[in-house]
Amino acid sequence: MEFKHVQTAHCENGVIVGLLKHQGVNKITEPLAFGLGSGLFYIHIPFLKIQGGPAIAFRSMPGSIFKRTCKTLNIEMNRKKFNDPKKGEQYLNKKLAENIPVGCQAGVFHLDYFADEYRFHFNAHNLIVYGRNETGYLVSDPVMEDVTTLSYDKMERARFAKGALAPKGHLYYPSKVNEITDAMIRNGIVKGIKHNVRDMLDIPGKLAGVKGIGYTAGKVRKLREKGQKEAGLYLGQIIRMQEEIGTGGGGFRFLYAAFLEEAVAYMHDDRLLAFSEKITKAGDLWRDSAVQMAGVYKGRLTAQSDYDAIADLMLEIKAKEFEVFSGLRKLKLK
Template identity: 45%
Template sequence: MNSTNYQHCQHAHCESGVTSNLLKYAGMDISEPLAFGIGAGIFFGHLPFVKVSGTPGTTFRTWPGTIFKQVTKTLGVKVHTQSFKSVDKAMQALDDVLATGKPVGMLSSVYYLPYLPDAFRFHFNSHNLIAYGKQNGEYLISDPVMEEVSTIKPEDLIKARFAKGFPEPKGFMYYVNEVPPTVDFEYAIKKGIKKTCFMILSPPIPWFGNNAIFLLAKKVKDYPKKLTPRKAALYLGNIIRMQEEIGTGGAGFRFLYAAFLQEAADILQKQELREFAEELTQIGDNWRNFAYSAARLMKDRKSDLVSFDELSDMLYNIGTEEKQFFERLKQVKW
């Protein structure tokens, strides 16, 4: 039993990739950047007090699950989502849906996915993937970050779906029931952009949105004073990994969002958005420069080529650029 005409398509990011692949199968042509933008995926957050394997948490995207939810809600797609307490029920429900020929999206922990390179297998519990069938007792998996499809043994899939920790996937699965005959992309794009501007500009607290870039800049400045050289290097390394390693499409989702703005410009026939895309590409390049400089500093801990002060200044500048960028994006007249 499988969705025989299911088309695997590689994407940069797991959640927007799964959203795009599931909707394409259901008959709605939506690219990954479009899904990411409508889903208001771009974000920034820095939580010094939430330690992820010993280093402060940094994120360049919104809370897992919100992209799929936002996209399907604004486009009027009927979906089914479900969490489970019982492993048996979760696997039975998966098999039942697959038997109807529908591909199913699931939350999983990358630690328990044997087909992924070992280098990336940490306890990260919010990875999205699609099962599109079952063959010879194994599940056929379309993982959007992979170039090709994979297979997984049921016992591994169970571990991945019921991984412990925070957040727990609890066997969460989702699939598309019905896409509407006509879709209003224009409305959805505007709504997505508005939500993004709100999420990035409005939080009055230092840990979320644009403010958090300045918070991070401040913290980085203090690293040499407050941390051992080893810890300081690990903290910096973690920012780079969140920005580049974890399927972000480059520059912590900034390029992905710029690609969205470009596509939005075509759909809405709005030249202005193309200019915004160009500007964000430049900001993304600055993020890449930051990562490159940070890596150089880590490599040679005594290096005076780049200092923590300079890294902090780079972040501060990026923060200012993004602030102006989103403030102007918010002002766009529709």
């Protein structure tokens, strides 16, 4: 079948955009999908460690952007999970034979078209399968520049990867797409922003939303006691969550700024532009903090004042993002 590959910053947005464009919905862009799905977030989960570093996320739970965006746009999704890999394979092949491109959840470790350096056991990646031949599947992976292929064996391993967030063969495709009107998008923007405001400001406790940034800052301030090596791994982990492929840069903040900019045109509301600018500034500050953190794990910056400088910068970011989301709340968008 004919499938037009769309490259995006983030895989989840990318699969939505790719599958919807295939259905002729051209209005949807990555920033819109991200904003309608209230994708921006911050959370620091203590106790949980990932490769020696903290579990930190700059975006909402895997799958949630997808769910919220489809709900807002009244798109019906057909989704399935499987216990038996063979049944999962048969179902995928059947859909492909019906000329339906299918979104699949996949474990990154088994995707050998990625460079080895990136292949960790992360199971919430998303890609589109749009065909197959004798040797394997034709894959449109949204973070890749171009389409690629994956062998039958690797596809099965990826779709049935085990561990946290195991995909269990999870696949999905839009079963019914109604016309998407500007009014629906406007409505979605209002809802999406409101939800994001709540996520960033209202979650009780000190770990989620802007408060979470302050929590991480406190941890960073005390990091020097743990020694250079552990501190380096800790900060490196933050940077990878913040800047690695899939984020669009600056911990998804630039992507959100692009969303607010698009929202101006739909909402005919110039006030949003100032918030786009402010969240851009927050993204720039995140990038600055990454540069300083790199100084620590490259062994260039080792004094307590260097750790304090990073923590202070994070508090500045916290204040900036508080300003953005409390300001958005005050707009009382309708």
